[in-house]
Amino acid sequence: MHEVDGLNAGFASALLEQYLENPEAVPSEWRALFESGASELVATHPGLARLVELLQEDGNGHVATPPAPAPAAVAEAPPAPSAPAPAADNTLLGAVAAAMALVKAYRTHGHLAARLDPLGSEPVGDPSLEPERLEPKLTPELQQLIPADILRVHVPGETLADVLPRLRETYCGTSAYEIEHISDHEQRVWLRSAIESGRYRQPLMPDERRRLLERLTEVEGFERYLRRAFLGQKQFSIEGLDVMIPMLDEAIQLAAEEGAHEVVFGMAHRGRLNVLAHVLGRPYETILREFEGERTLEAVVSDPEGGTGDVKYHLGAEGSRQTPSGDITLTLASNPSHLEAVDPVVEGRTRAEQTDRSSRTGYHDSSVAMPIQIHGDAAFPAQGVVAETLNLADLSGYSTGGTLHLIANNQIGFTTDPADGRSTRYSSDLAKGFDLPIVHVNADDPEAALAAVRLALAFRRRFCTDAVIDLVGYRRHGHNEQDEAAYTQPLMAARIERQPSVREQYEQELVDEGVVSQEEADAMAAEVDARLKEAHERLKTTFGQGVPAVAYEGRIPASSRAEIVTAVGADRLRALNDELLAVPEGFTVNPKLAKQLERRREALDQGGIDWGQAEELAFASLLVEGIPIRLTGQDTERGTFSHRHLVLHDAENGQAYTPVQNLREATASFEIHNSPLSEEACLGFEYGYSVAAPEALVAWEAQFGDFVNGAEVAIDQFIVSGLSKWGQTSRLTLLLPHGYEGNGPEHSSARLERFLQLAAQENIRIANCTTAAQYFHLMRRQALDPSARPLIVMTPKGLLRLKQAASELRELAEGWFQPVIDDPAADPAKVRRLVLCSGKVYYDLVGHELRQDVDWIAVARLEQLYPFPVSAAGQLVRRYPGLEELVWAQEEPQNMGAWRAIRHRLEEALPEGVHLRFAGRPWRASPSEGYPTAHLKEQDRIVREALSRT
Ligand SMILES: Cc1ncc(C[n+]2csc(CCOP(=O)(O)OP(=O)(O)O)c2C)c(N)n1
Numbered sequence: 001m002h003e004v005d006g007l008n009a010g011f012a013s014a015l016l017e018q019y020l021e022n023p024e025a026v027p028s029e030w031r032a033l034f035e036s037g038a039s040e041l042v043a044t045h046p047g048l049a050r051l052v053e054l055l056q057e058d059g060n061g062h063v064a065t066p067p068a069p070a071p072a073a074v075a076e077a078p079p080a081p082s083a084p085a086p087a088a089d090n091t092l093l094g095a096v097a098a099a100m101a102l103v104k105a106y107r108t109h110g111h112l113a114a115r116l117d118p119l120g121s122e123p124v125g126d127p128s129l130e131p132e133r134l135e136p137k138l139t140p141e142l143q144q145l146i147p148a149d150i151l152r153v154h155v156p157g158e159t160l161a162d163v164l165p166r167l168r169e170t171y172c173g174t175s176a177y178e179i180e181h182i183s184d185h186e187q188r189v190w191l192r193s194a195i196e197s198g199r200y201r202q203p204l205m206p207d208e209r210r211r212l213l214e215r216l217t218e219v220e221g222f223e224r225y226l227r228r229a230f231l232g233q234k235q236f237s238i239e240g241l242d243v244m245i246p247m248l249d250e251a252i253q254l255a256a257e258e259g260a261h262e263v264v265f266g267m268a269h270r271g272r273l274n275v276l277a278h279v280l281g282r283p284y285e286t287i288l289r290e291f292e293g294e295r296t297l298e299a300v301v302s303d304p305e306g307g308t309g310d311v312k313y314h315l316g317a318e319g320s321r322q323t324p325s326g327d328i329t330l331t332l333a334s335n336p337s338h339l340e341a342v343d344p345v346v347e348g349r350t351r352a353e354q355t356d357r358s359s360r361t362g363y364h365d366s367s368v369a370m371p372i373q374i375h376g377d378a379a380f381p382a383q384g385v386v387a388e389t390l391n392l393a394d395l396s397g398y399s400t401g402g403t404l405h406l407i408a409n410n411q412i413g414f415t416t417d418p419a420d421g422r423s424t425r426y427s428s429d430l431a432k433g434f435d436l437p438i439v440h441v442n443a444d445d446p447e448a449a450l451a452a453v454r455l456a457l458a459f460r461r462r463f464c465t466d467a468v469i470d471l472v473g474y475r476r477h478g479h480n481e482q483d484e485a486a487y488t489q490p491l492m493a494a495r496i497e498r499q500p501s502v503r504e505q506y507e508q509e510l511v512d513e514g515v516v517s518q519e520e521a522d523a524m525a526a527e528v529d530a531r532l533k534e535a536h537e538r539l540k541t542t543f544g545q546g547v548p549a550v551a552y553e554g555r556i557p558a559s560s561r562a563e564i565v566t567a568v569g570a571d572r573l574r575a576l577n578d579e580l581l582a583v584p585e586g587f588t589v590n591p592k593l594a595k596q597l598e599r600r601r602e603a604l605d606q607g608g609i610d611w612g613q614a615e616e617l618a619f620a621s622l623l624v625e626g627i628p629i630r631l632t633g634q635d636t637e638r639g640t641f642s643h644r645h646l647v648l649h650d651a652e653n654g655q656a657y658t659p660v661q662n663l664r665e666a667t668a669s670f671e672i673h674n675s676p677l678s679e680e681a682c683l684g685f686e687y688g689y690s691v692a693a694p695e696a697l698v699a700w701e702a703q704f705g706d707f708v709n710g711a712e713v714a715i716d717q718f719i720v721s722g723l724s725k726w727g728q729t730s731r732l733t734l735l736l737p738h739g740y741e742g743n744g745p746e747h748s749s750a751r752l753e754r755f756l757q758l759a760a761q762e763n764i765r766i767a768n769c770t771t772a773a774q775y776f777h778l779m780r781r782q783a784l785d786p787s788a789r790p791l792i793v794m795t796p797k798g799l800l801r802l803k804q805a806a807s808e809l810r811e812l813a814e815g816w817f818q819p820v821i822d823d824p825a826a827d828p829a830k831v832r833r834l835v836l837c838s839g840k841v842y843y844d845l846v847g848h849e850l851r852q853d854v855d856w857i858a859v860a861r862l863e864q865l866y867p868f869p870v871s872a873a874g875q876l877v878r879r880y881p882g883l884e885e886l887v888w889a890q891e892e893p894q895n896m897g898a899w900r901a902i903r904h905r906l907e908e909a910l911p912e913g914v915h916l917r918f919a920g921r922p923w924r925a926s927p928s929e930g931y932p933t934a935h936l937k938e939q940d941r942i943v944r945e946a947l948s949r950t
Contacts, residue, residue, distance in 0.1 A: 045147045045149075045150065048092060048096075048145065048146075048147070050145055051092060051095060051142065051145040051146065091136070094135075094136055095136055095138070095142060095146065096146060096150060098134040098135065098136055098138055099138060099143075099146045099151055099160050100151055101128070101134060102128075102129075102131055102134060102138060102160070102164070103151050103152075103153055103163075103167065104180075105126070105128035105129050106129060106167040106168070106170075106171045106172070107171065107177075107179070107180055107192060108128075108180040109126040109128055109129060110129065110167070110168075110170075110171025110172045110176060110177070111171065111172075111176030111177060111178055111440055112124050112125055112126040112129070113125045113126060113129055113168075113171075113172040114171065114172045114173060114174070114175070114176035114440065115172070115173060115174055115442060116174065116176060116440050116441070116442050116472045117411070117442065117472055118240075118442055118443055118444035118472070118473055118474055118499065118502075119411075119474055119492070119495050119496065119499060120495075123172070129168075129172070131143065131160075131164065138160065140161060142160075143159060143160040143161035143164060144159050144160070144161040145159065146159055146160040146161075147159060147160075148160060148162060148163045151163065153167065153196055154192060154193045154195075154196035154197045155167055155170060155196045155197075155198075166196075167196070170195060170196055170198070171195075173448070174441065174442035174444075174445035174448045175201075175439060175440065175441045175442070175445075175448045175451065175452060176439070176440040176441075177191070177195055177437070177438070177439055177440070178426075178428075178432065178437070178438040178440070179191040179192070179195070179437045179438075181432045181435070182435050182436075182437060183435055184435065184463075187435075187437070187459075187463055187465075190459070190462060190463075191437055191459065194455055194458065194459070195455065200451050200454040200455040200458060201448070201451040201454075201455075203447075204447055204450075206515050209447075209510055209515050210510070210515060210516055212246055212446055212447070212450070212506070213503070213506055213507060213510055213516060213521065213524065214524055215245060215246045215249065215278075216242055216243070216245075216246065216446065216502055216503040216506060217503055217507075217521075217524045217525050217528050218245075218278060218528050219238060219242045219245045219246075219274055219278060219503075220239065220242055220501055220502075220503045221525060221528035221529055221532065222273075222274055222277055222278070222284075222528070222532065223235065223237045223238060223239050223274065225529065225532040225533075225536075226273070226291065227477075227481060229288075229291070229536065230291045231481075232481055232482055233291055233481060234311075234313070234480040234481055234482065235273055235313075235480070235481055236269040236270050236271065236272060236273070236313055236479075236480055236481075237271070237274075237475075237476065237477055237481065238270065238271030238274045238408075239475075239476035239477065239501065240410055240443065240473040240474040240475050240476045240496070241270070241271060241408050241409075241410055241443050241471060241473035241474075241475075242443070242473075242501065242502050242503065243443050243444075243446045243449040243450075243471070243473075243502055244271055244274075244275075244374070244406065244408060244443075244471060245271075245274055245275070245278050245279060246446060246449070246450060247406065247449050247450060247452070247453050247469075247471070248265075248275065248279045248372070248406075249279070250450050250453045250454065251263070251370075251372060251404055251453050251457060252279070252321060252323065252328060252330065253323055253324075253325075254453070254454065254457045255328065255370040255457070256321075256323040256324075256325040256326060256328045257323075257324075257325045258367060258370075258457075258461055259325075259367045259368070260328060260367060260368060260369055260370045261326075261327075261328060261329060261353075261368055261369065262328065262329040262330070262331060262350075262353050262368070262369040262370075263328060263329075263330050263331070263369065263370050263371075263372055264331045264333065264346050264349050264350045264353065264369060264370070264371045264372070265279070265330065265331065265332045265333065265346070265371075265372050265373075265374065266332075266333050266335065266342040266343055266345065266346030266371070266372070266373045266374065267332070267335070267342075267373070267374035267408075268335065268339050268340075268342075268374070268375075268376055268379065269313045269314075269337075269480075270374075270376060270408050270410070271374075271408060272313045272332075273287055273312070273313060275332065275374075276317055276332070279319070279330065279332075280317045280318070280319035280330050280332055281319040281320075281321065281330075282317055282319065283535070284531070284532055284535035284536075285535045285536075285538060285539045287312070288532075288535060288536050288539050289539055290312040291312075292539065292543070307723065307724040307725065307727060308721075308724050308725055309725065310334070310725040310726060314334060314335055314336060314337070314725070314726075315334055315726065316331070316332050316333050316334030316335070316726060316728070317331075317332045318330065318331050318332070331349070333345055333346050333349060333688070334722070334725070334726035334728055336713075336717035336718070336725075338713050338717050339376060339379035339383055340375065340376075340379050340380070340383040340385050340386050340389075341383075341385060341680075341684065341713045341714065341717055341718075342684075343373055343375075343385055343386060343389040343681070343684070344385065344388070344389045344392065344680070344681040344682070344683075344684030344685040344688065344714075345684045345685070345687055345688035345691075345714075345718060346371050346373060346403075346688060347371055347389060347392060347393075347398065347400050347403065347685055347688065348684065348685035348686055348687060348688025348689035348690075348691075348692070349371075349688040349689065349691060349692040350369050350370070350371040350400040350403075350688075350692075351364075351398065351399075351400050351685070351688075351689055352688070352689040352690075352691075352692035352693040352696075353368060353369040353692055354366050354368045354369050354400060354401070355669070355671070355693075356669075357628035357668055357669040357693065357695075357696060358628075358667065358668065358669065359669055360623075360661045360662065360663070360666055360669060360670065361658075361661050361669060361670070361671070362628070362630070362669030362670070362671045363669075364399075366399065366400055366401020366402070366464060367401065369400070370400075370401070370402075370403075370404070370460075371400050371403045371404070372403070372404045372406065373403055373404070373405050373406070374406045374407075374408055375405060375406070375407045375408065376407070376408060376413065377407050377408070377409035377410065377411065377412075377413065377418070377427035377470075378412070378413020378414070378416060378418075378421045378422075378427075379413070380407050380427050380428065380430065381421070381422040381424060381427050381428075381429065381430050382421060382422060384680070385680050385681055385684070385713070386430065387430060388676075388678040388680055388681030388682075389681045389684075389685075390430070390431065390434045390436075390466065391434070391676055391678065391681070392676065392678075392681055392682075392685060393434065393465070393466050394465070395673075395676065396673070397632060397671065397673025397674075397675070398673070398685060399464070401460070401464045402460035402463070402464050402465045402466050402467065403466045404453075404456055404457060404460065404466075404467060404469070405431065405436075405466060405467070405468040405469065406468075406469045406471060407427050407428055407468065407469065407470045407471060408471060408473075409427055409443075409470055409471055409472045409473060410473055410474050410475035411472070411473075411474055411475075411492075412474075412475055412485075412489065412492070414479045415479065415485075415487075415488040415489070417489070426438070426440070426470060427470060428440070428468050428470040431466075431468045434466070435465075436465065436466050436467060436468050437456070437459055437467050437468070438467075438468045438469075438470060439452040439455060439456060439467070439468070439469050439470070440469075440470040440472060441469060441470070441471055441472065442472055442473075443471050443472055443473030443474075443502065444473070444502050444505060446502060446506055449469075449471060452469045452471075453469065455467075456468075456469055474492075474496055474499070475496075476496055476499075476501075507521045564780075564781050564784045564785055565784075566776075566777040566780040566781050566784065566816050566817060567777070567812065567813055567814050567815060567816060568617070568621040568780075568812060568813060569813060570809055570810075570813040572621065572624075573604065573617055573621070573809060573812060573813060574604055574809075576617060576620040576621060576624070576663065577600065577601070577604055577613075577617065578601075579620070579659065579662070579663050579664065580600075580616055580617075580620060580659045580660060580663075581597055581598075581600060581601055581659070582659065583648065583657055583659070584657060587648070587650050587655075587657055588650050588651040588652045589648055589650075589651065590648075590649070590651045591651070593645060593648070596645075597645070600613045603806070603809075604809045605809070607806065607807075607808040607809075608803065608806045609772050609773070609806055609807045609808065609809065609811075609812065610643070610772055610800065610801060610805075610806045611643060611772045611775060611795075611796065611799065611800045611801075611805070611806075612639065612643040612644045612645065612800065613772070614772035614773060614775055614776040614807060614812065615644065615772075615775065615776070615779065616644075616646060616660060617776060617812065618775075618776045618779040618780050619631075619646075619660055619670065619779075620660055620663055620666075621780065622668075622697060622779075622780060622783050622784075623660065623663055623666040623667070623668050623670055624663060624665040624666055624667065625668075625784075626667045626668050627668055627695065627696065627697055627783045627784070628668040628669045628670070628671075628693070628695065628696040628697070629668070629669070629670050629671070629696065629697045629698075629699070629783070630669075630670075630671040630672075630686070630689060630693075630696060630697075630698045630699070631646075631670075631671070631672045631673075631699045631700075631701070632671075632672070632673045632674075632675045632682065632686060632699075632700055632701070633674075633675050633682070633699075633700055633701030633702060633703070633735070634674065634675055634676075634677060634701075634702075634703040635674055635703065636672065636673070636674055636675065636701050637672055637673070637674050640701075640703050640704070640737065641737070641797055641800050643800040643801065646658060646659075646660055646672055647672060658670070658672065660672075668696075675700075678710075679702065679707055679708060679709075679710035679711040680710055680711040680713060680714055682700065682711075683700050683708075683711035683714040683715070683719075683734075684711070684713075684714040684718065686698050686699075686700040686732055687714055687718050687719055687722075687730060687732050690730040690731060690732040690790075691722075691728055691729070691730050694729065694730075694731065694788055696731075697731065697733065697779070697782060697783035698730075698731070698732050698733065699732075699733040699734075699735055699779075700732065700733070700734055700735070701734075701735040701736075701737075701795075702734070702735070702736045702737065702750065703737075704737050704746070704747050704750075705736030705737050705738040705749065705750020705751070705794065705795075706745075706746045706747060706748065706749055706750065706751075706927075707746075708734065708736055708750055708751070709751060709754075712754075715754075715755075715758070716758065719732060719734075719764070719790045720755075720758040720759070720763050720764055720790070721758075721763070723763055723789075724761065724763065729788040729789070730788060730789075730790050731782060731783070731785075731788040731789065731790065731791070732790045732791075733779070733782055733790070733791040733792075733793065734790070734791070734792045734793065735793050735795045736750035736792065736793065736794055736795060737750065737795050737796070737797050738750040738752065738768070738794035738795065738796075738839065739794075739796055739797050739798065739799075739839060739840040739841075739891070740840075740841075740891040740892075740928055740935065740939060741797055741798055741840075741935075742929075742932040742935035742936065742939075744928065744929075744930045745926045745927050745928050745929075745930060748891075748927050748928040749892060749896065749927040749928065750794055751896070751927075752766070752768070752794055752865070752892065752896070752897055752898055753892070753895070753896045753897055753898070753900065753901065755792045755866075756865060756866060756898060756900075756901035756902070757901065759866040759867075759901075762789070762867050763789065763790075764789055764790045764791070764792060764866065765782070765789050765790070765791045765792070765864070765866060765867065766791075766792045766793075766794075766864070766865040766866040767791065767792070767793050767794070767817075767863060767864050767865065768793070768794035768838045768839040768862075768863060768865060769793070769795075769796075769839075769863055770796075770799065770805060770821070770839065770840070770842050770843070770861050770863065771805050771806075771807050771811070772805060772806050772807040773807035773808075773811035773812050773815060774817060774818065774821075774863055775793075775795075776807070776811075776812050777812075777815060777816050777817035778791075778793065778817045778863075781816075781817050794838075794839055796839070796840055797840075798840060799840055799843070802843060804843060804846075804847075805843070817863070817864075818863060818872075819862070819863055819864035819869035819872050820860065820861065820862055820863065820864075820869055820872040820873060820875075820876050821860060821861040821863060822858070822860050822876055822879065823858035823859050823860050826855075826858035826880075827855060828858075828879050828880050828881065829881070829882065830855045830856050830882070831855075831856060831857065831858045831880045831882060831883065832856045832857075832882050832883065832884045832885065833856060833857045833858070833883070833884065833885045833886075833887060834857075834858050834859075834860060834876070834877065834880055834883055834885070834886050834887070835857060835858070835859045835860070835886075835887045835889050835919075835946045835947065836859075836860050836861070836862055836876075836886060836887070836888055836889070836906070837859070837860075837861060837862070837888070837889040837890060837946075838861060838862045838863070838865060838890070838898055839891075840891070841889060841890060841891045841942070841943075842859065842861050844891075844939060844942075844943050845859050845889060845943055845946060845947065846859055848940075848943045848944075848947060850943070850944060850947040850948060851947055854947070857947060858880065860876055862898070862902075865898055865901075865902065866901075868902060868905045870905070870908075870909070873905065873906070873909045874909050876909075877909050877910055877911065877914070878911075883910075883911070883914050884913075884914060884915065885914065885915045885916075885917060886906060886910055886914055886915070886916050886917070887917045887918075887919050887945075887946045888902075888903070888906060888916070888917070888918055888919070888920075889919045889920065889942065889943070889945075889946040890918075890919075890920040890942075891920065891921065891928075891939065891942065892920060892921060892927065893920065893921040893922060893923055893924035893927065894918060894920055894921065894922055894923050894924075895923045895924065896921075896924070896927060897920060899918055899920065903916070919942050919943075919945040919946040920942055921938060921942065
């Protein structure tokens with residue numbers, strides 16, 4: 001495709017030629033210009049007639065000998081406007097087109113010539129920015145003859161000659177912009193006007209400048225004090241990007257002005273202690289105490305029962321700040337080392353804050369809270385979760401009304417140079433694909449950095465869209481304080497050593513301009529140092545009085561033993577069922593589906609409540625009890641296996657209707673969304689949501705459980721360990737389709753073994769139900785249990801429709817969730833072998849020919865795998881006095897499934913002399929067979945092994 005981008009010197013005339021040949025071939029804005037006609041242009045801009053003359057002097061539109069007319073003379077004696085001859089028409093339009101190309105080049109490529117690097121590296125520049133390389137050459141004389149108003153620029157000036165330096169200043173200064181990739185015309189026009197008019201770059205008032213200097217002094221003083229006092233301890237200093245703190249101040253202020261009650265921050269290690277101290281307002285003492293080795297931060301204090309805690313630069317915090325627009329809560333999300341993994345969590349948390357869950361669909365108001373994500377320049381382009389998270393931004397189930405992304409760009413990742421770290425020019429380039437505006441700003445120009453925040457947030461406010469600031473600074477020290485940067489980047493390290501800090505530079509500027517005196521500036525620095533010293537001294541006097549550092553093995557506060565009523569009265573279930581099957585007047589349910597749904601009406605009386613119906617009844621009953629629910633996942637509205645159908649689509653007009661959002665007595669919201677095809681960001685998002693909405697049942701469903709390992713970081717680093725590390729609870733529920741049905745190695749296993757390996761200290765719950773009623777009670781228990789824990793459910797595929805797995809109304813109206821289900825038909829006196837299993841394989845066992853008429857074998861089910869139901873398992877085996885053998889039967893290979901995690905539990909439960917045996921697939925590198933016949937054979941072999949006489 002031929003891209004009209006203004007790069008070539010001959011671009012303008014080429015464009016005109018193109019236009020003369022085929023007007024449709026040029027962009028509409030150019031066409032409009034050409035079509036306005038030279039005569040009209042000349043008529044409205046008489047000075048252009050002179051331009052025509054000049055251009056015609058060499059007959060080619062080139063000015064042969066620069067006539068260097070005095071501008072005044074041109075202005076004084078413009079030739080009388082007259083209709084130019086056609087040749088003149090073309091040369092005039094060519095010059096105007098060249099001028100317009102130049103403007104466009106500044107807007108599009110100005111960033112290439114911007115002075116963004118505080119360390120002074122030369123910008124690459126671009127030929128399209130040089131007026132003399134255009135065709136026709138835009139000499140200074142010609143520039144003076146081209147009126148600015150036909151160029152549609154927003155910088156002040158009468159002619160191109162006036163506006164060009166201003167464009168250069170605007171687009172190639174210490175700030176630079178990438179906006180022309182944005183496909184939305186209105187956004188582009190808004191941005192051009194906002195940038196060129198300078199409305200967000202108003203000069204600061206003297207007292208604002210003084211305040212900024214004070215802030216930079218605090219930022220620097222804090223880092224320097226820590227380094228002096230705790231030589232060699234990791235602090236991941238912010239120095240080189242110090243202005244980030246005043247930028248966050250500005251963002252908070254603006255968020256409050258826009259009505260936000262909360263800002264949720266996500267960030268990694270770099271500068272985090274400074275953010276904790278100066279943004280979240282954590283007292284210096286608490287941070288200094290951490291350095292002194294006394295662990296008192298809240299996560300540890302509130303978790304005296306055996307959490308591991310976490311390093312100081314991962315801990316989250318909450319603070320608040322008074323602003324002229326009111327108080328605002330500031331939340332810094334706890335995060336793991338895994339860079340960028342927190343991004344979706346922050347979005348989910350923010351979304352939860354923005355959602356009113358008392359209405360039926362959940363009312364989302366994005367003005368209530370704002371997310372700010374601080375990224376590393378190496379991590380942003382390289383960690384896939386960034387792209388996954390950016391992709392959530394405009395989706396109705398995930399939007400947070402726009403995130404401010406701040407890339408803390410110190411031009412290095414640990415020891416890796418950008419050339420080895422990304423294939424794009426800028427760290428921020430990924431964001432271009434999401435149509436986001438990008439402001440690059442030199443971190444040593446603090447006033448420009450604040451202006452970048454104002455622009456970005458004005459854009460967010462106007463368009464509810466993300467915006468990116470690429471804050472280009474440097475890293476004054478090594479990656480951390482134990483690292484020597486000169487080993488790997490000797491030249492850069494030497495250059496940085498010569499670089500005065502941003503505070504020093506700004507101080508000089510303010511002193512030179514008389515805004516502060518040198519004495520005042522010195523006093524500021526002394527005052528900051530004194531405050532830190534004083535806090536440190538105060539702290540020392542309290543040593544030993546703090547909470548002792550406890551990190552002992554133990555159980556995290558366990559699941560509550562409270563009686564939870566999960567049964568729901570039959571009358572209520574009937575009423576809910578009727579409502580769930582009702583659609584509005586005139587709504588046409590797909591006729592095939594209507595038949596399936598009709599069966600749900602009969603099921604309450606005749607039995608056969610299947611999985612989908614039991615789930616919907618569980619949800620509906622919770623909603624009328626005031627428990628909000630959020631359910632997301634790939635194709636979740638219908639259900640991957642077409643079993644759910646919570647959202648109906650009118651067969652005539654496609655309109656959607658969700659019965660469960662229309663229950664008369666519901667007092668809580670039901671949110672349901674098909675998710676994008678992402679695991680990590682989507683699961684991370686739901687985790688964040690569930691943390692901020694502890695009262696809600698938040699469930700995420702994998703398409704097949706096999707794909708959940710795409711979200712392994714969210715599982716390992718947040719879901720299973722968040723409580724231990726940060727005291728952070730969640731009742732997030734994972735629905736993971738699991739079961740061996742001959743669909744190959746990637747449609748069989750949700751990797752139960754992994755969850756079991758990660759289970760300890762009652763951090764999570766893991767279940768695998770075999771009946772619809774069990775699932776009903778499990779989900780209700782999960783929502784109602786006062787003790788919040790993540791729940792991992794191995795959900796079925798074939799069982800969704802299996803008759804034997806369906807339930808009767810009585811089982812929902814009376815029972816409860818049973819962690820173990822004994823064999824209902826067994827005669828305990830006769831049983832010599834107990835086959836214990838979990839999940840779908842139960843039906844393979846009881847349906848097998850070998851099982852028929854065998855009374856010495858009992859087949860029981862373990863429905864809750866973790867916490868292991870010790871007493872129920874004990875009772876189970878004790879019921880069979882003649883037991884000789886327990887066979888654990890599973891579909892999964894021996895190195896997978898539950899076997900290795902529960903074997904010791906089974907051994908403990910068994911009386912002396914009872915033999916324990918495994919029946920399942922042998923050790924395997926891949927979970928299951930790729931061939932359906934091989935699968936059937938293997939499945940049959942396992943069942944035979946479990947049931948046959950040996
Ligand atoms: C997913 C992941 N991979 C690797 C690391 C190890 N690591 C820690 S910091 C770092 C460099 C990060 O560079 P950048 O994103 O530019 O942030 P900076 O430290 O320079 O502020 C690396 C590779 C990590 N923490 N997370």
